[in-house]
Amino acid sequence: MSAPATGRKAASSSEAHDHAEQARRQLQTLRTQAREHLADGAVTAGYGDLRPQVLALLDAALATELVCMLRYRRHHFMARGAQAKAVADEFLVHSAQEQRHADWLAERIAQLGGAPDFAPDSLLRRSHAQYVEGQTLADMVREDLVAERIAIDSYRSFIALLGNQDPTTRRLLETILATEEEHADELAALLPGLAGQAALHSA
Ligand SMILES: [Fe+2]
Ligand SMILES: [Fe+2]
Numbered sequence: 001m002s003a004p005a006t007g008r009k010a011a012s013s014s015e016a017h018d019h020a021e022q023a024r025r026q027l028q029t030l031r032t033q034a035r036e037h038l039a040d041g042a043v044t045a046g047y048g049d050l051r052p053q054v055l056a057l058l059d060a061a062l063a064t065e066l067v068c069m070l071r072y073r074r075h076h077f078m079a080r081g082a083q084a085k086a087v088a089d090e091f092l093v094h095s096a097q098e099q100r101h102a103d104w105l106a107e108r109i110a111q112l113g114g115a116p117d118f119a120p121d122s123l124l125r126r127s128h129a130q131y132v133e134g135q136t137l138a139d140m141v142r143e144d145l146v147a148e149r150i151a152i153d154s155y156r157s158f159i160a161l162l163g164n165q166d167p168t169t170r171r172l173l174e175t176i177l178a179t180e181e182e183h184a185d186e187l188a189a190l191l192p193g194l195a196g197q198a199a200l201h202s203a
Contacts, residue, residue, distance in 0.1 A: 042111050050165050055114040057158050058169070061176075062105040062116055063126035064154065068147055069098035071131050075140040078133070087137055087190060094144070094183050101176045108172055128154045138194040141187050148184040155180065 033045040043051065072095035079088035106116035117126070124131060129147035134140035155177040162170045 040113055043113050048165055050162075051112060054162070054166060054169060055109060055112060057161070058105055058109045058112070058114070059117055060126055060128060061154065061158065061173075062102055062109065062118075063123050064128045064151055065098045065102035065105060066118070067123055067127040067129055067131050068144075068151065069095050069102060071129075071133075071147065072098060072144065074133060075144065079137055079140065081137045081194075083194065084137060087141065087194075090186065090190075091140070091144070097179055097183070101179070104172055104176070108169055112169075136194075138191065141190050141194055145184060145187040145191065148180050148187060151180045152177065152184060 036045070072091045076088050076091040076095060079085075079091065106118075109116045129150045130143075132139075132143040132146075134143050155173050159170055159173050159177065162173070164170075
């Protein structure tokens with residue numbers, strides 16, 4: 001009766017030994033890989049083949065943030081009308097937040113071994129969002145809302161693409177996305193009042 005129990009014990013002890021040996025080998029590989037390509041810094045062998053695509057998408061996100069920062073600045077200084085002061089203040093807050101997003105993205109690009117591209121001549125081509133000046137306060141808010149909605153969808157698909165491949169970039173994008181959603185929400189709340197006012201003025 002005791003023979004099968006002894007057999008099971010022997011098998012599980014050999015399994016445990018195999019697991020320990022496998023873990024030891026994995027640790028050894030991890031340590032060896034960490035010592036190779038030290039110049040790559042935070043980009044280790046485990047990062048995978050996604051890096052060129054991640055860098056290209058981060059570059060587009062950086063250009064988008066810079067274009068949004070500039071558009072909000074322009075709108076801040078050009079806001080006119082009865083409700084202009086409060087809306088202009090909001091534009092300035094958004095502009096500063098887009099600048100911070102751009103800095104975070106540039107920092108991550110550099111960490112991944114890329115070079116953040118701030119070249120002004122190609123910004124609009126690389127940006128997902130557009131730079132529309134707008135004539136009235138309602139135009140400005142509408143264009144900013146469109147740009148935020150473009151950014152929201154871009155970040156969502158970028159996050160989905162990353163999955164669990166790069167949790168650091170994913171967390172960064174999720175933080176930025178939450179702010180873009182707040183921006184869109186604030187702009188959407190402003191729009192009906194401004195559109196009504198524009199209609200009254202043109203009547
Ligand atoms: Fe942003
Ligand atoms: Fe935004």
